[in-house]
Amino acid sequence: MNNPHKNARTTPLGRAEMIRRIVEDGRPVAEVAAGFGISERRARTWLARWRAEGPAGLENRSSRAGMETVIEATLVDLGLAGHQALIVAHGDTANPHLHIALNRVHPITGVAWSTKHDYARLERSVYRQAQRMGFAAVPGRHNDPGNKRSLTRARTRGAMMRARKAKNEAERPWNRKQTEGVAPLLRRIFESGQSWSELREALRAAGGELEAKGQGLIVRDQGGTGYVKLSSLGPGIRLGILEQKFGERFADFLARPLPTINGKALTDTGFEPVKHVRPGDIHTPPGNNAKAAAELEPDVHEGQ
Numbered sequence: 108m109n110n111p112h113k114n115a116r117t118t119p120l121g122r123a124e125m126i127r128r129i130v131e132d133g134r135p136v137a138e139v140a141a142g143f144g145i146s147e148r149r150a151r152t153w154l155a156r157w158r159a160e161g162p163a164g165l166e167n168r169s170s171r172a173g174m175e176t177v178i179e180a181t182l183v184d185l186g187l188a189g190h191q192a193l194i195v196a197h198g199d200t201a202n203p204h205l206h207i208a209l210n211r212v213h214p215i216t217g218v219a220w221s222t223k224h225d226y227a228r229l230e231r232s233v234y235r236q237a238q239r240m241g242f243a244a245v246p247g248r249h250n251d252p253g254n255k256r257s258l259t260r261a262r263t264r265g266a267m268m269r270a271r272k273a274k275n276e277a278e279r280p281w282n283r284k285q286t287e288g289v290a291p292l293l294r295r296i297f298e299s300g301q302s303w304s305e306l307r308e309a310l311r312a313a314g315g316e317l318e319a320k321g322q323g324l325i326v327r328d329q330g331g332t333g334y335v336k337l338s339s340l341g342p343g344i345r346l347g348i349l350e351q352k353f354g355e356r357f358a359d360f361l362a363r364p365l366p367t368i369n370g371k372a373l374t375d376t377g378f379e380p381v382k383h384v385r386p387g388d389i390h391t392p393p394g395n396n397a398k399a400a401a402e403l404e405p406d407v408h409e410g411q
Contacts, residue, residue, distance in 0.1 A: 279333045314329050320336075
């Protein structure tokens with residue numbers, strides 16, 4: 108196959124110049140490789156080939172005949188031998204390769220080729236060809252039975268499913284029964300709060316977290332069991348009403364810079380939550396926020 112770019116850096120002439128700079132000029136391999144736009148590992152591969160075979164080791168090893176063999180075998184393996192195909196081969200890079208554009212519809216039968224399991228079929232075909240031609244065959248999910256159902260993959264998939272389930276549960280609003288279990292305490296906290304800081308402080312002491320969601324606010328359980336909307340707590344507990352009461356938008360409150368001591372940012376809460384709000388487990392007698400938090404959280408203490 109004619110090479111229209113035989114003076115390119117990654118073609119035999121370019122490789123020869125690269126070897127000259129390494130061997131004759133004594134320049135570091137990594138430095139020369141960077142100048143030619145390839146990795147140090149790739150440069151060392153060409154250096155090893157040159158030392159073993161001389162200038163012949165710098166030639167492209169994929170000939171036109173070899174590429175045509177690969178094309179024919181691949182099309183046969185995929186059941187596309189009779190289909191129209193446009194093939195473009197590149198020999199002007201460090202890794203000669205092929206591009207194949209296909210007409211899925213057979214020119215005679217008019218039947219479209221099925222793409223079902225096409226990746227698996229292609230992977231197996233390339234693997235077999237690499238072994239047959241003496242190349243390094245890269246194992247994959249579809250050509251190596253040991254990789255298909257490996258314990259590592261199974262554990263990874265299981266961990267992903269568990270993480271997804273936990274996330275879905277955390278994003279799920281509490282049902283009516285769950286909401287009724289926490290509503291009395293949350294209503295007292297909201298009704299007694301005199302500022303966003305005080306409100307969030309009391310909620311965190313009880314194991315909750317105030318967050319914006321959609322057009323309103325929610326209280327999310329720090330334990331990840333879900334959340335309750337403010338609209339579920341009563342008609343007087345709404346974002347707009349709280350902003351009017353506190354004289355500050357919630358978004359502006361969140362944007363406020365945190366105070367610092369010795370350059371270290373502090374949270375605006377004086378409590379360290381030690382127990383999470385759980386649906387249905389709150390039975391706190393009436394009282395102000397501090398009392399409610401103390402009765403719910405007997406081990407709550409001021410932050411250092």
